[in-house]
Amino acid sequence: MDFQQILRGSKTVLDGELEHQFDTLIVRAKKESPLVESALLQTKKIALAGGKRIRGILLQQAYFGVGGMEKRKILKVAVAIELLHLFFLIHDDLIDRGKLRHGQKTLQNFFTAKESSKETILEAEHFGNSVALIVGDLLFAQANRIILEAGFEASRTLAALTFFQEMVALTIAGQAQDIAIEKAKRASEQAVLAMYENKTARYTFQMPLQLGAILAGTADKKTQPLFEAYSLALGVAFQLQDDLLGIFSQKAKIGKSTVSDIEEGKLSLMVVFAKDEASSADRKKLNEILGKRNLSQKEIQVFKDLLIKTGAKATTQKLAQAYFLKGKRVVEKSELNQSLKTFLTELAQYLEKRES
Helix, strand or coil: CCHHHHHHHHHHHHHHHHHHHHHHHHHHHHHHCHHHHHHHHHHHHHHHHCCCCHHHHHHHHHHHHCCCCCHHHHHHHHHHHHHHHHHHHHHHHHHHCCCEECCEECHHHHHHHHHCCCCCHHHHHHHHHHHHHHHHHHHHHHHHHHHHHCCCCHHHHHHHHHHHHHHHHHHHHHHHHHHHHHHHCCCCHHHHHHHHHHHHHHHHHHHHHHHHHHHHCCCCCCHHHHHHHHHHHHHHHHHHHHHHHHHHCCHHHHCCCCCHHHHCCCCCHHHHHHHHHCCHHHHHHHHHHCCCCCCCHHHHHHHHHHHHHCCHHHHHHHHHHHHHHHHHHHHHCCCCCHHHHHHHHHHHHHHHCCCC
């Protein structure tokens, strides 16, 4: 089976289990809170409208690649990882005031729109934000519950949950770093890279890989540092590429606004590069546009042109390629079994070519 077949087949199975988990939560909520039921229906719609399920698939590949055998149990944990991802996305959309996710209204935007005809805009937004906050928390709680009840032996379950919480804490730290950088409106290259490692690389790549090894009972001093090195390289590359897609891709391909990163004042590494290389006049233009609401098409184009003119776009592309290569080399030099090595290498190649 080739890499694309593995992705498609695994995604189909994961989507089915994810839908089942949502249906279970919705039935429970129907008895307790019509509001939560409504919110979960919209969250389910967002979840199944897009997403590659990379985290869940990576967890399964790592688990089987190091000797795990329990297909049903690890599938449950893979869905827990995807629910955690949704928890982070919902809260991230809150922080970024996101309007779209996978081509659907974000949770807070959905409920703000529903209430806008009855309440003032501030009250409607507060209501929407409040619903999104509590549903995100519900998904995090459910992810923990699934891991706890997946059926693995007690020692592995405890080790997995302990590591799970550690990775969540690091991701939250990364989000805090992101907020602080945005507020300060300036940052060094090192500070942004550290934020990328914590906010993206840890839970997207390191957590699935290491959780798989822990639940297979083969986590050791050799495997874990290897997975961490691969994950940090791939995670930084993934985020650099995300920065590029967030501004230069088409909305239809990525399923969210390609203006939001600019309007939210996101100080990506690409923007840091642009500010460092821009003339004083061009730096002033960048600062005037970055973080401004309701941008005109002309302002958006000026911003994009400056990212190109300063060489920031090209530098970011080259750096992303370098990190992808670093991740692949870590795997090539490893003693992992060949099937897992092939999957991790092909995953890097696949992500390097993605357009959404």
